Amino acid sequence: MTELDATTREALAELLLAVADDEFVIGFWDSEWTGIAPMLEEDVATSSIAQDEIGHARALYELLAEVTDDDADRIAYGRDPEAYRHAALLNHRRGDWAFSVARRYLYETADAVRLEALARSSHERLAQLTGKMRREETYHLLHAEAWLRRLADGPADVRERLADAIRRLWADAQQLFAPLDGEGVLVTAGILPQPMATLHAAWTARVRAAVEPIAGKLPDAAPSADGRTTRTDDFRWLHGEFTMVAGGVEAATW
Amino acid sequence: MSTTERIWEVFRQEDEGDPMVHAGNVNAPDEELAMHYAREFYGRRGESHRLWIVPRDAVTELDDPDLLKPPFDRSHKKPGGYIIKHKLEAAKQRAAGEAGE
Numbered sequence: 481m482t483e484l485d486a487t488t489r490e491a492l493a494e495l496l497l498a499v500a501d502d503e504f505v506i507g508f509w510d511s512e513w514t515g516i517a518p519m520l521e522e523d524v525a526t527s528s529i530a531q532d533e534i535g536h537a538r539a540l541y542e543l544l545a546e547v548t549d550d551d552a553d554r555i556a557y558g559r560d561p562e563a564y565r566h567a568a569l570l571n572h573r574r575g576d577w578a579f580s581v582a583r584r585y586l587y588e589t590a591d592a593v594r595l596e597a598l599a600r601s602s603h604e605r606l607a608q609l610t611g612k613m614r615r616e617e618t619y620h621l622l623h624a625e626a627w628l629r630r631l632a633d634g635p636a637d638v639r640e641r642l643a644d645a646i647r648r649l650w651a652d653a654q655q656l657f658a659p660l661d662g663e664g665v666l667v668t669a670g671i672l673p674q675p676m677a678t679l680h681a682a683w684t685a686r687v688r689a690a691v692e693p694i695a696g697k698l699p700d701a702a703p704s705a706d707g708r709t710t711r712t713d714d715f716r717w718l719h720g721e722f723t724m725v726a727g728g729v730e731a732a733t734w
Numbered sequence: 735m736s737t738t739e740r741i742w743e744v745f746r747q748e749d750e751g752d753p754m755v756h757a758g759n760v761n762a763p764d765e766e767l768a769m770h771y772a773r774e775f776y777g778r779r780g781e782s783h784r785l786w787i788v789p790r791d792a793v794t795e796l797d798d799p800d801l802l803k804p805p806f807d808r809s810h811k812k813p814g815g816y817i818i819k820h821k822l823e824a825a826k827q828r829a830a831g832e833a834g835e
Binding site: 519520521522524525528619622623626630 | 739760761762763764766767770771773774775778
């Protein structure tokens with residue numbers, strides 16, 4: 481592919497960082513279930529899916545490192561909490577099982593919409609990578625849907641916990657489609673085949689139909705400009721956890 | 735939500751054409767999660783070409799010793815139960831003797 485000009489490169493870096501940080505952070509939150517998931521089999525499944533997400537983040541960080549002439553490990557572990565660009569949905573701590581299921585469902589459905597678009601990107605490497613990611617994410621989505629249905633069909637208290645989690649996460653889930661500064665450049669170049677607002681509309685239509693029967697009518701909500709820049713104490717705690725080893729010994733290799 | 739877990743027996747095939755071999759089993763409350771768990775336990779490292787996931791209660795089990803290990807000598811039903819080596823040798827010698835006459 482032809483060399484990108486500085487503006488396009490910067491816009492691509494912003495997009496890659498947003499998607500990579502989403503995958504990285506949800507991977508770490510869900511790995512908090514390792515050892516304590518509802519049953520042994522689910523423990524293995526949840527941990528494996530969390531590992532998959534971190535694997536996707538790694539591949540995206542590596543591509544980003546090439547684009548920006550940086551180092552993937554430094555990007556992943558060497559930033560202050562405020563420099564992460566994951567959506568507000570991923571600012572919350574793990575919560576109970578219903579909360580994690582609700583978040584995974586909202587995330588996986590949005591990720592599916594986003595990856596479907598990015599797999600058609602004019603940026604060949606990005607299209608190839610997201611095409612590969614989609615193959616694994618298909619299974620993640622099936623798993624999340626299975627649990628959503630299971631809890632929704634469960635006893636009243638289970639259903640209510642799930643409904644409550646969906647209502648609590650609804651506004652922050654929109655932020656997965658928060659506008660990017662360089663979005664216009666990316667859409668013009670075909671790197672992002674559709675604007676975030678279009679992807680958001682496609683996601684909302686699909687997800688409302690699935691979650692409103694559980695959670696009731698959800699308010700109109702739109703992504704906002706600060707959807708990927710607001711950080712919380714929950715995330716600062718997680719950041720301390722996942723940078724502990726990398727931060728302990730500078731530039732260690734193992 | 736049914737909290738009743740069932741046991742599912744998992745069979746795996748390493749490559750197309752290989753026999754399906756019993757891999758082990760998983761606990762799961764329904765078929766859908768059984769499929770996910772079987773995939774995680776017996777396929778997540780790319781080691782399987784195909785899985786069969788069967789509820790254990792669909793398996794007909796036979797373990798009656800009267801049927802499987804009856805008390806009388808069964809050696810005559812085994813391929814090795816009827817020894818013909820020495821008979822063959824005798825037949826060969828006989829044939830050689832007849833030819834020499």
